[in-house]
Amino acid sequence: MLTSRDRRALRSHVLAELIRLDAQIESLTGSFDDIVEAATQSNVDDEHDPEGTTIAFERQQVAALLRQSQADKVAMLAARERIEEPGYGVCEHCQGFIGLERLLALPSATRCIACAS
DSSP: OOOHHHHHHHHHHHHHHHHHHHHHHHHHHHHHHHHHHHHHHOOOOGGGOTTSOOHHHHHHHHHHHHHHHHHHHHHHHHHHHHTTSTTTTBOTTTOOBOOHHHHHHOTTOOSOHHHHO
16 A cells, blocks of 8 residues: 555655646646637638638647546545545555555546456
8 A cells, every 4th residue: 555655755746747837827727818819800701711720720629638637636635635545546446556656647537447448
């Protein structure tokens, strides 16, 4: 099972990921706002521009990345809470140890690699 040292490493990792995700969300939000503002200030018909991607495409791409970053943050916050629980690191399916390496890679994991496949 997880030692106190393992839990400390996981807490540090999750905290670093939360900081990274906050910066990513802030950056993506700024990019999204810039795209929206650029579209409102321009009357270019980008939907029929054969030279490149459309503003709508770029906006939707950034919006999808932003949604994924926000979902990742929610999962990371939940993992941060679960790290302190006695059952954290135990596979919900086979009751085996998930593994520290897997938890460091995916702190929100609830199944070991064998059961996740």
